[in-house]
Amino acid sequence: MTRLTKHAAWLLAVLIVAGCSRDSHPSAQAAGAPEIAVRTAKARQADVPLEIYAIGNVEAVSSVDVKPRLTGQLLKVYFQEGQDVARGSLMFEMDPEPLNRQITEIEANIARDSANEKQAVATIARDQATLRNAQSVADRGTKLAKEGIFSREQSEQVNSAAEAAKAAIDADQAALQSAQAALNADQARLSATRLQLSYTQILAPISGRAGAVPVKAGNIAKENETTLVTLLQISPVYVTFSVPENALAQIREFTKHQPLSVTAAPANGAASTGVLRFIDSAVDATTGTIKLKASFNNAARNLWPGQFVNVQAQLSMEHDRILIPSQTVQTGPNGKYVWLMQPDHTVTMRPVEVLRNFNQPGSPELAVIGGGLQAGDDVVVEGQSRLMPGARVHVMA
Known part of the structure; x- marks a missing residue:
């Protein structure tokens, strides 16, 4: 083996040992x-607490558009926009003068009809006396004719007079009925006109908060067409909200034993406490939710119709x-x-x-x-x- 080859083999051995040393001590690496x-x-x-949360919408328990029951000029408004009004309180006044004139005319007609009725009664009384006298003469004439004292012509004359008296009574009765019919018709017209006159005083149909008044005094308001103001009953109010259908069983079970308390709070507003009043009859298949409705006393006016609120209800405690x-x-x-x-x-x-x-x-x-x-x-x-x-x-x- 050459000197260079020996040196390369030694270097390879050192690298292998060093690598084995690193692999055998991972904790030391982690520690560092x-x-x-x-x-x-x-x-x-x-x-x-096991609670449900939802976004709800405040609804007025009752909303009424106040409209006149006759056409006429609006004379006066007796409240301020946004004011709370009590049921039965005077809100508007329509011009009563046209109806007052009609009442005066009808009362004059009634007086005339009453006089005609009395005259017809007096005429009947007079003609009844005439009839009694004519009938008495006719009866005597018939008797005298049988005795041969009265001629046939004389008997027919007195009988004709009695028949004429009877016909006069019938005419008098017809005149009396006509006078009474006219009197009854005018009395009915008087009652109807007085009822119309009462409609010139427009009273609040419910207790509630008055909205804007679009028609000002002096303008013409049309019968059952012009909205004078809208009244909203806001004490109490409803809050409608929806919850997932999987909460329905727990809600129904809870309400079997006690009312479900519901809290509603507008953004940055005070919370109000109410009671669940209504569970819808079916789950909305498109959203998988069911509609609920709670009522709130709302004496402090924290909740306003149309407002969105955060709704919370506690079902149990885990x-x-x-x-x-x-x-x-x-x-x-x-x-x-x-x-x-x-x-x-x-x-x-x-x-x-x-x-x-x-x-x-x-x-x-x-x-x-x-x-x-x-x-x-x-x-x-x-x-x-x-x-x-x-x-x-x-x-x-």
Whole structure:
């Protein structure tokens, strides 16, 4: 073997030994690697309410468009836009003068009809007396004719007079009926016109909040056509919202035993508490949700019709659940997992079962863990993307 060949063989042997030395001590390499900065949180055990969350829409219990029941000039408005009005309170006044004139005319007609009726009654009384006298004369004439004292012509004359008296009575009765019919018709017209006159005073049909008044005093308002104002009943109010169909069974079971309390809060507004009143009869197949409706007293006027609100309802309380920040949960090929920090400040991947996420207003979202962690475990909240099993970490302040 030449000197050069011996030197090459010796160098190759050194490299092989060095390589074997590196492969046989991986822990020494890991020990020399820089620690990865992370933030951690402790898993904690707590009672967790089982709640449903949704976006709801506030609806007025009742909405009424106030319209006049006759056509005429609007004289006066008795309230301010946006004011609360009580049921039965005076809101508008229409011009009553045309109807007052009609009433005066009808009352004059009634007086005339009443006089005609009295005259017809008096005429009947007079003609009845005439009839009685004519009938008495006719009866005597018939008797005298039988005795041969009256001639046939005389008997026919007195009988004709009696028949004429009867015909006069019939005419008088017809005149009385005509006078009474005219009187009844005018009295009916008077009642109808007085009813129309009452419509000039427009009262609030419900208690509620008045909206804008588009028609001002002095303008003509048309019967059952012109909307003078819209009243909204906002105490109480409804909030309509939808929940996933998988929550339906729990909601129905809960409401079998007690009313379901519902909280509604507008953005940056105070929360109001109400009660579930309605569950729709069918699930919406296109969205997989079901519509619910809750009622709220709304005495403080925190909720306004048309407003969107955050809805929350607590169905039950789950005891001794493990909670961790939701951002600690990662998703891998085998499902959900977290990075768990060991006492020696190394990390390991820990599979976990996530039951659901839990979020109270104003607080960070938490994951409710069904298995894989215990209270007090340190889980990595920030810095997961740089981790691998066995990596050493140090916790940032």
